[in-house]
Amino acid sequence: xxxxxxxxxxxxxxxxxxxxxxxxxxxxxxxxxxxxxxxxxxxxxxxxxxxxxxxxxxxxxxxxxxxxxxxxxxxxxxxxxxxxxxxxxxxxxxxxxxxxxxxxxxxxxxxxxxxxxxxxxxxxxxxxxxxxxxxxxxxxxxxxxxxxxxxxxxxxxxxxxxxxxxxxxxxxxxxxxxxxxxxxxxxxxxxxxxxxxxxxxxxxxxxxxxxxxxxxxxxxxxxxxxxxxxxxxxxxxxxxxxxxxxxxxxxxxxxxxxxxxxxxxxxxxxxxxxxxxxxxxxxxxxxxxxxxxxxxxxxxxxxxxxxxxxxxxxxxxxxxxxxxxxxxxxxxxxxxxxxxxxxxxxxxxxxxxxxxxxxxxxxxxxxxxxxxxxxxxxxxxxxxxxxxxxxxxxxxxxxxxxxxxxxxxxxxxxxxxxxxxxxxxxxxxxxxxxxxxxxxxxxxxxxxxxxxxxxxxxxxxxxxxxxxxxxxxxxxxxxxxxxxxxxxxxxxxxxxxxxxxxxxxxxxxxxxxxxxxxx
Numbered sequence: 001x002x003x004x005x006x007x008x009x010x011x012x013x014x015x016x017x018x019x020x021x022x023x024x025x026x027x028x029x030x031x032x033x034x035x036x037x038x039x040x041x042x043x044x045x046x047x048x049x050x051x052x053x054x055x056x057x058x059x060x061x062x063x064x065x066x067x068x069x070x071x072x073x074x075x076x077x078x079x080x081x082x083x084x085x086x087x088x089x090x091x092x093x094x095x096x097x098x099x100x101x102x103x104x105x106x107x108x109x110x111x112x113x114x115x116x117x118x119x120x121x122x123x124x125x126x127x128x129x130x131x132x133x134x135x136x137x138x139x140x141x142x143x144x145x146x147x148x149x150x151x152x153x154x155x156x157x158x159x160x161x162x163x164x165x166x167x168x169x170x171x172x173x174x175x176x177x178x179x180x181x182x183x184x185x186x187x188x189x190x191x192x193x194x195x196x197x198x199x200x201x202x203x204x205x206x207x208x209x210x211x212x213x214x215x216x217x218x219x220x221x222x223x224x225x226x227x228x229x230x231x232x233x234x235x236x237x238x239x240x241x242x243x244x245x246x247x248x249x250x251x252x253x254x255x256x257x258x259x260x261x262x263x264x265x266x267x268x269x270x271x272x273x274x275x276x277x278x279x280x281x282x283x284x285x286x287x288x289x290x291x292x293x294x295x296x297x298x299x300x301x302x303x304x305x306x307x308x309x310x311x312x313x314x315x316x317x318x319x320x321x322x323x324x325x326x327x328x329x330x331x332x333x334x335x336x337x338x339x340x341x342x343x344x345x346x347x348x349x350x351x352x353x354x355x356x357x358x359x360x361x362x363x364x365x366x367x368x369x370x371x372x373x374x375x376x377x378x379x380x381x382x383x384x385x386x387x388x389x390x391x392x393x394x395x396x397x398x399x400x401x402x403x404x405x406x407x408x409x410x411x412x413x414x415x416x417x418x419x420x421x422x423x424x425x426x427x428x429x430x431x432x433x434x435x436x437x438x439x440x441x442x443x444x445x446x447x448x449x450x451x452x453x454x455x456x457x458x459x460x461x462x463x464x465x466x467x468x469x470x471x472x473x474x475x476x477x478x479x480x481x482x483x484x485x486x487x488x489x490x491x492x493x494x495x496x497x498x499x500x501x502x503x504x505x506x507x508x509x510x511x512x513x514x515x516x517x518x519x
Contacts, residue, residue, distance in 0.1 A: 021051045045073040045089055053096035141294035146301055148173040153305050159313035163192040164200030166305060170278070171196070174291060178258045178281035182211050183306070189276070204460035214254040215277050217244045220269060222296035224288040225251040226262040238292045255281065262288055266295045268303040275303060343370045365408060372401060395429035396422050396456070399436060403454065410444050417455040424463060424516055431494060432456075432465055432514070435487060439467040439510050442484055447471035447508075458516065462496075465512045472506035479508055487512070 024047060052069045070093045077086045152169045155162050163181055171179040171194045178196075180203075183189030191203040191211060203211065221239025225248070228234060233248045255263050260281030267274040278299060280291070350363045396418050403414035422429075436454065443449050449469035457464045472478045483500065487510070491498040496514030503509055 017051065017054050021047075045077045046092070048073040049089060049093045049096065053093070139297075141291065142297045145170075145173050145294060145298045149298075149302065149305060155305075155309040155312040156316075158316075159309050160190060160192070160202065162309035163190070163306065164194070166302065167192050167194035167200050170194070170280070170302075174280055174295070176264075176280040176282050178260055178279075180211065180258070180279040180281070181276065181306070182208070182215060182279065183276040185209060185212060202461060206460070210257070211254065211279075214250045214257070215265065215279075218247065218265065218267070218277075219243060220267055220272070220274060222264070222266040222292045222299075223251075224262070224264050224292045225255065226288060227252060227255055236289060236292075238289065238296060254279070264288060264292045264295055266292070266299045268299055268306070270300075270303060270307075276306075278302060343367075346370050369405065369408070372405065395424060395432060396420070398429070398433050399454065399456065402433070402437065402440075406440055406444075406452075412444065412449060413451045414440075415451065415453045417453065419456060419458060422456060422458055422463070424458070428463070428494075428514070428516065431490065432463065432512075435490060435512055436465060436467065438484065438487055439465075439512075442482075442487075443467070443469045443471070446482060447479055448474045450474060461515060462513050463516050466509060468503070468507060468509035470507050472502070472504075472508065478502060478506055482508075484510075 028044065049070060074086050074090045074093065077089050148169050149166060152165055153162070154165070157165070163183075167179045167181050170176070170181075179194045180191060182191045185191070185205070185208050191208040192200055193203050194200040219237055219239065219241030221237060221241055223238065223243070224234075224236045226234050233252055235243055235248050235251060237243060251263060251265075255261065258279075258281040260283055262282045262284065264280040264282075266278050268276045268278060278295065280295065346363070346367050350360075350367050353360050353363050399418060400416065403416055406412060407414050424432075440452065440454075443452055447469055449471040451470045453466075453468045455464075455466040457466075481500075488498050491512055491514060494514045496512060498513075499511045501509050501511065
């Protein structure tokens with residue numbers, strides 16, 4: 001009678017367990033169908049293992065069938081979350097089975113020797129299934145990563161902008177906290193970083209060289225690195241070759257520089273030669289080996305996208321150079337000729353004004369001004385016809401000429417603090433030149449200033465233009481607050497910042513900082 005009641009109790013518990021699992025499965029399916037599942041991770045598969053073990057305990061007669069149900073959760077965990085997670089789940093399942101059959105000889109005899117051998121054979125195959133699923137998991141990750149990259153790839157946006165978007169896609173697709181695309185600085189290339197909080201940005205020259213030095217000497221295959229608190233650093237090479245001495249220390253320095261615990265590094269190989277590296281940084285250490293294999297398989301396609309973006313950028317620049325040359329020829333014929341006529345007319349007027357005439361000095365200044373304008377226009381046309389590349393030194397000479405012209409015409413002394421070389425593109429140089437002109441004209445129109453100080457400073461990532469006047473000193477009190485709306489709008493459109501301050505508490509200084517890199 002007691003045995004019968006126990007069997008009935010076990011049957012009711014088995015039914016309750018089955019109904020509970022059905023409810024859980026329905027909730028999971030509903031979450032997946034509605035897109036609200038979130039990132040539950042592989043832990044949800046523990047429910048499947050616990051359900052199977054519980055039914056085996058409650059219904060020993062169905063143990064042979066239930067043992068088979070332990071295999072799918074392990075395989076799905078290995079495919080979706082890495083072999084390490086699959087192996088851990090397999091060991092949990094095996095431990096649960098050993099506990100079930102470790103209760104005594106009676107349970108084993110009741111189960112049957114043949115069924116017992118079958119059960120442990122299935123358990124032995126579960127870790128093997130996890131290991132065999134790794135190629136499928138790596139292929140799945142690689143295809144998903146390449147699909148994301150292809151979907152967001154648009155080389156028409158410019159080389160550096162494309163690099164930034166590729167880094168952003170890599171970070172989102174791999175779950176990394178930091179992604180670095182490090183191209184050779186010796187070839188004039190750049191390094192683009194992408195972080196969770198800051199998005200994509202170009203690394204400074206010093207940071208670029210430091211990252212390259214830390215990546216130097218690595219094998220021509222993917223690698224993973226993790227900083228472990230108790231066991232020390234771990235370096236794993238995913239391919240032929242071995243790391244040089246001191247690699248763990250250099251990779252530890254790189255992880256510290258990027259503020260992460262683990263790294264996945266893959267070289268961008270072409271014809272047996274590295275053309276840079278892609279680095280993923282994480283604060284967790286899970287699935288490093290599998291993710292490194294997937295990234296290594298996707299790296300050739302990533303390099304193809306980078307080279308395509310570079311080629312499109314060069315073709316666009318070459319096309320722009322041809323267009324500039326054509327415009328230069330048109331300007332030479334249509335714009336300079338009227339200025340030459342004006343020059344001859346002013347020179348003829350100057351010849352008729354005697355040296356002692358009150359207007360003689362002003363006419364001579366007018367002749368010099370026309371000559372300067374024609375020389376500057378010829379320089380612009382010559383640059384257009386030559387297809388001048390980006391990164392020339394056009395801004396500094398233009399600022400010096402404008403300062404002389406401004407001082408001569410408006411009797412305002414302009415003091416310059418300029419570098420000898422300022423290698424920026426003509427588009428950025430033209431924008432800064434226009435902003436300088438507007439700032440000087442604002443000083444002339446709205447203040448009684450007699451002196452102006454102009455400064456230009458270039459860093460790795462930005463150019464800063466400062467314009468300070470002495471209007472406050474002339475008046476004896478600070479000038480009223482004034483914000484040049486067009487200056488602010490132009491600066492914001494360029495991704496820069498504008499600040500109006502009074503460094504000495506009296507005179508006004510306008511500071512404009514704009515990024516020197518595109519994208």
